[in-house]
Amino acid sequence: MEIKVLLCNCKGLCDSFKDSDMNKLPFEVESDLDVKYTVLSPQLCGQGGNAILEEAMKTAGPDSYLLVGACAPKAQEKLFKKLIRTTGFNDKHFVPVDIRGTDNAGILDRLREAVEGILKPRDTTPATT
Numbered sequence: 556m557e558i559k560v561l562l563c564n565c566k567g568l569c570d571s572f573k574d575s576d577m578n579k580l581p582f583e584v585e586s587d588l589d590v591k592y593t594v595l596s597p598q599l600c601g602q603g604g605n606a607i608l609e610e611a612m613k614t615a616g617p618d619s620y621l622l623v624g625a626c627a628p629k630a631q632e633k634l635f636k637k638l639i640r641t642t643g644f645n646d647k648h649f650v651p652v653d654i655r656g657t658d659n660a661g662i663l664d665r666l667r668e669a670v671e672g673i674l675k676p677r678d679t680t681p682a683t684t
Contacts, residue, residue, distance in 0.1 A: 571655035
């Protein structure tokens with residue numbers, strides 16, 4: 556299993572990123588979390604960001620996950636729904652995380668929680684009473 560992290564900072568203009576240091580964040584993510592790589596885009600929902608997402612989705616293996624740290628998860632699902640569909644990427648492996656309104660430590664905590672959720676073994680045995 557591999558986890559790729561894609562980060563967005565809304566062109567650096569969004570006030571909700573004022574306490575984060577996006578220059579240091581990719582290094583901190585790769586140093587602290589068990590991920591294959593981290594990419595930072597100034598606008599994942601823009602042309603360049605969509606190209607990065609498309610490439611990550613097309614090259615993903617069956618056990619690959621995309622952890623996307625950006626705006627609200629519901630907004631991400633809407634923004635990237637068509638891209639997920641056209642690339643054939645497993646939508647269950649697209650993990651949106653809201654990273655707004657905190658500093659790097661807070662972002663790392665949110666991403667760590669998402670990574671742990673992916674790595675946590677799934678309980679596939681039926682419950683017995």
